[in-house]
Amino acid sequence: MSSIATTPAPPYYAVIFTAIASKMQDGYLETVQQMHALAKDSPGFLGMESAGHVLEITVSYWKDEESILDWKKNAAHQVAQELGRKKWYEAYFVRVSKVERAYGLVTE
Amino acid sequence: MSSIATTPAPPYYAVIFTAIASKMQDGYLETVQQMHALAKDSPGFLGMESAGHVLEITVSYWKDEESILDWKKNAAHQVAQELGRKKWYEAYFVRVSKVERAYGLVTE
Numbered sequence: 001m002s003s004i005a006t007t008p009a010p011p012y013y014a015v016i017f018t019a020i021a022s023k024m025q026d027g028y029l030e031t032v033q034q035m036h037a038l039a040k041d042s043p044g045f046l047g048m049e050s051a052g053h054v055l056e057i058t059v060s061y062w063k064d065e066e067s068i069l070d071w072k073k074n075a076a077h078q079v080a081q082e083l084g085r086k087k088w089y090e091a092y093f094v095r096v097s098k099v100e101r102a103y104g105l106v107t108e
Numbered sequence: 109m110s111s112i113a114t115t116p117a118p119p120y121y122a123v124i125f126t127a128i129a130s131k132m133q134d135g136y137l138e139t140v141q142q143m144h145a146l147a148k149d150s151p152g153f154l155g156m157e158s159a160g161h162v163l164e165i166t167v168s169y170w171k172d173e174e175s176i177l178d179w180k181k182n183a184a185h186q187v188a189q190e191l192g193r194k195k196w197y198e199a200y201f202v203r204v205s206k207v208e209r210a211y212g213l214v215t216e
Contacts, residue, residue: 002162002163003128003163004126004127004128004163004199004200004201005126005201007203010203013205014122014124014203014205016122016124016167016207018112018113018157018167019112020111020112049126049163049165050163050165051159051160051161051163051164051165052159052160052165053159054110055110055111055112055157055158055159056159057157057158057159057160057165057167059124059126059165059167085213089213090215091112091212091213091214091215092112092212092213092214093112093113093210093211093212093213093214094210094211094212095115095118095122095207095209095210096207096208096209096210097121097122097205097206097207097208098205098206098208099124099203099204099205100204100205100206101203101204102201102202102203102204103201103202104199104200104201104202105193105197105199105200105201106199106200106201107198107199
């Protein structure tokens with residue numbers, strides 16, 4: 001996960017998830033890994049970047065809004081969302097955005 | 109910087125900056141702090157979130173595209189961008205996106 005996601009030319013979507021971790025972290029890392037693996041198999045998934053410890057930022061990239069809504073409704077993901085809200089996060093915020101342009105210096 | 113940015117109702121813009129740090133980090137942290145302070149004073153700046161160590165993700169939020177382009181042209185920021193490209197980053201990628209919807213659980 002510690003690499004820059006390879007994404008196609010815009011437009012595509014970015015879901016910016018920011019969270020402040022709470023003290024109760026049992027089961028958290030296992031679930032995060034499971035969700036990352038599941039998201040990768042979800043239709044329209046393009047890539048993901050994740051960083052941070054207390055303030056966690058995870059950006060996932062998607063083909064379109066429909067893919068994002070499908071992934072949000074995934075049964076295992078719904079359980080993880082509920083655990084996140086109730087247990088793992090003091091606060092969190094989700095921003096769904098449309099990537100309009102992109103550039104950079106990426107060496108493979 | 110280790111908090112969730114308070115942003116207005118969409119639409120607004122998110123600049124997603126992802127970078128892989130290189131080994132040469134002299135002057136880096138000082139410049140990052142200086143740039144964060146400068147960005148805050150830049151017209152249209154709405155907020156910023158930053159996390160990560162080797163993989164760094166910084167998301168800054170802006171009122172509109174014009175504000176983003178103005179900040180990109182800021183003289184001190186241009187010097188920092190050049191140092192980032194030449195010295196501090198092995199790789200980086202910038203995605204400019206329009207936030208269309210947002211939700212979360214934020215306790216003040």
